[in-house]
Amino acid sequence: MSLLQLGQTLRGRLGKYTITKQIQDTVWFARNQANETVVVKGVQGHPRVENERDALKRFQHSTTHLRPLLDEVQEPAEPPIIILKYLEDNLLSSSIKKTLNRQELKYVARSILKALKVLHKDKYVHTDVKPDNIFVNYKQGKNRFSEIQLGDLGGCYPADSSIARRGTPVGAAIWSSPEILMETPWNTATDIWSFGTVLISLIYGGDFNLFRPRTVPYGHEEYNLEVLKQQFRYFGPFPGKYQEIAGPETVLAILYLMHEIPQSQTTPFIRTTEREVSLRDKLFIGKIMMLDWRDRPTARELLEDRWFEQD
Template sequence: MASSLFRIGQVLRGKSGRYTIAKHIRDTIWLAKTIRIIISTSNQAQETVIIKSVLGHPRVQNERDILKRFQNNASCLRPLLDEIEDPPNPTTIVLKHLEDDLLRATKAKPLNQKELKYVSKRILEALSSLHEGGYVHADIKPDNIFVNYTERGPESGIRFSEVQLGDLGGTCHIDSKWAKSGTPLGAPMWRSPEMIMETPWGTPTDIWSFGAMLIYLIYGGDFNLFDPTSVPYGHEEYSLEVLKQQFRYFGPWPGKYEEIASPETVHAIMWIMQEIPKSDTTPFSLVSEKEVRKEDKDFIMGIMKMDWRDRPTARELLGHEWFKEIANE
């Protein structure tokens, strides 16, 4: 079991520092303390870091490799700080520790408009870097977005000083066997339609997941537009029910989807469209402004396209007028 890898108080030696295990957070993640010498004063400063390691799976090695490739050009990715040399196996990495994740932060207090755009901009900046390098994160969701809180005070209107995308263990190249075979990755509620249908996917799948997360952040609390109430999480038809929810709010698939879909996929789509007649759909475009601001709804409608070819890129979204008011943040 992953929990037996390290014990509380154990010292790990990295390439550039030593780390004392302080707490086991979950499965593959620990909190650790490191001693840093402040040269100018010869004082010691204790810092908290994240230790990540897992037996028998390449996720940690993959996250290490992806971060080495991208973090110097992408400040919105949670960075790799060190790699553990002792013990030498399994691969163990040291990551920057941030105070919270977006799931907990937004449950504690919903995001205001400035925070929503500030967070969205930084997520898209991270995605833009990955996508332009040919990689897909494949697991965009609120608990993979990490934040530090600001000391600027409430007058700034933004409670976060840093927003960074993390958990790159499943990040893969657009030409990887997982992307080309349509292997579903990440949590079903945030997956794109093409990933749920197990058809080939690429960077647009992250754009759908970003849009799904944006909707979640706008509503706040525990509400998720795509969470089916018909079956519990883990049920064998859970992903299918998520796909039905996507169809209800953002369908139908355009006729041109047949150009890229297999006969089996077209058959599945036709079945869903017959299962859910137009009278039973609830188009997101008809959501009232009282529920979702018009400018937010327009931005989302441009993202949540059932045909992945119609979705904008992360770079295009960063240039959208929706971000105009925080252009100088």
């Protein structure tokens, strides 16, 4: 039984909303009193919606690059239901329709980093940066995007929360950092890895993901391990100093990877042909995709990188 029904009216603090369409299990479209489309989110028995509400209340006034909270539903009072801004599309769908040109790529990259910079300044981690969580509005012109907003903050946690300190797996494996896949403590640097993964995917276009396993299907018990192997193949090896922050089990996992994929079988990303990825892009991506999270630049540092001035 769906939480909300088509035609149902919700009363918020600021207005009334009529459900018009269900998009996912916990997401609907609705019309507000001005007959504009808005996004409705509600879920029973899970803190995701409250989490997103609280994060947006805290951060949305500091940046235009987070999809904003518009209202909170008061009737029905339970479970928590929020009203979010509607955008025309997401980046996954945009990239499948047409690969981004240089101007679009830089505009998107800068927008995502601006959103992350705001979260990371207060040591909050998004944990689920991926193309289908980045929302877009369109316009005419060389850059077809008028607006880029990072959404879905339901998994946004402080870096000092127990979930981060315990190394609880979060997000989608193919966009996740090595530290998340190895279930070791994670922090804001994990979002930087995910940003790099998104950037690679946008350069190639379509539904491309460099780390998608070719040997096992999604849901297979070794799926995460195969993603980790792909990361190691393109951006390994782990530096020796990684053992300063890794427990004995993690060190064993890394030794296993090194044994499974000897240097002769790695395919370093920097060796990708110029025809596929330009040298400037490879160098920029190389700074981001560091297996040791301590070596990754911050969102603020990346925004100041010369890569944005090139072309």
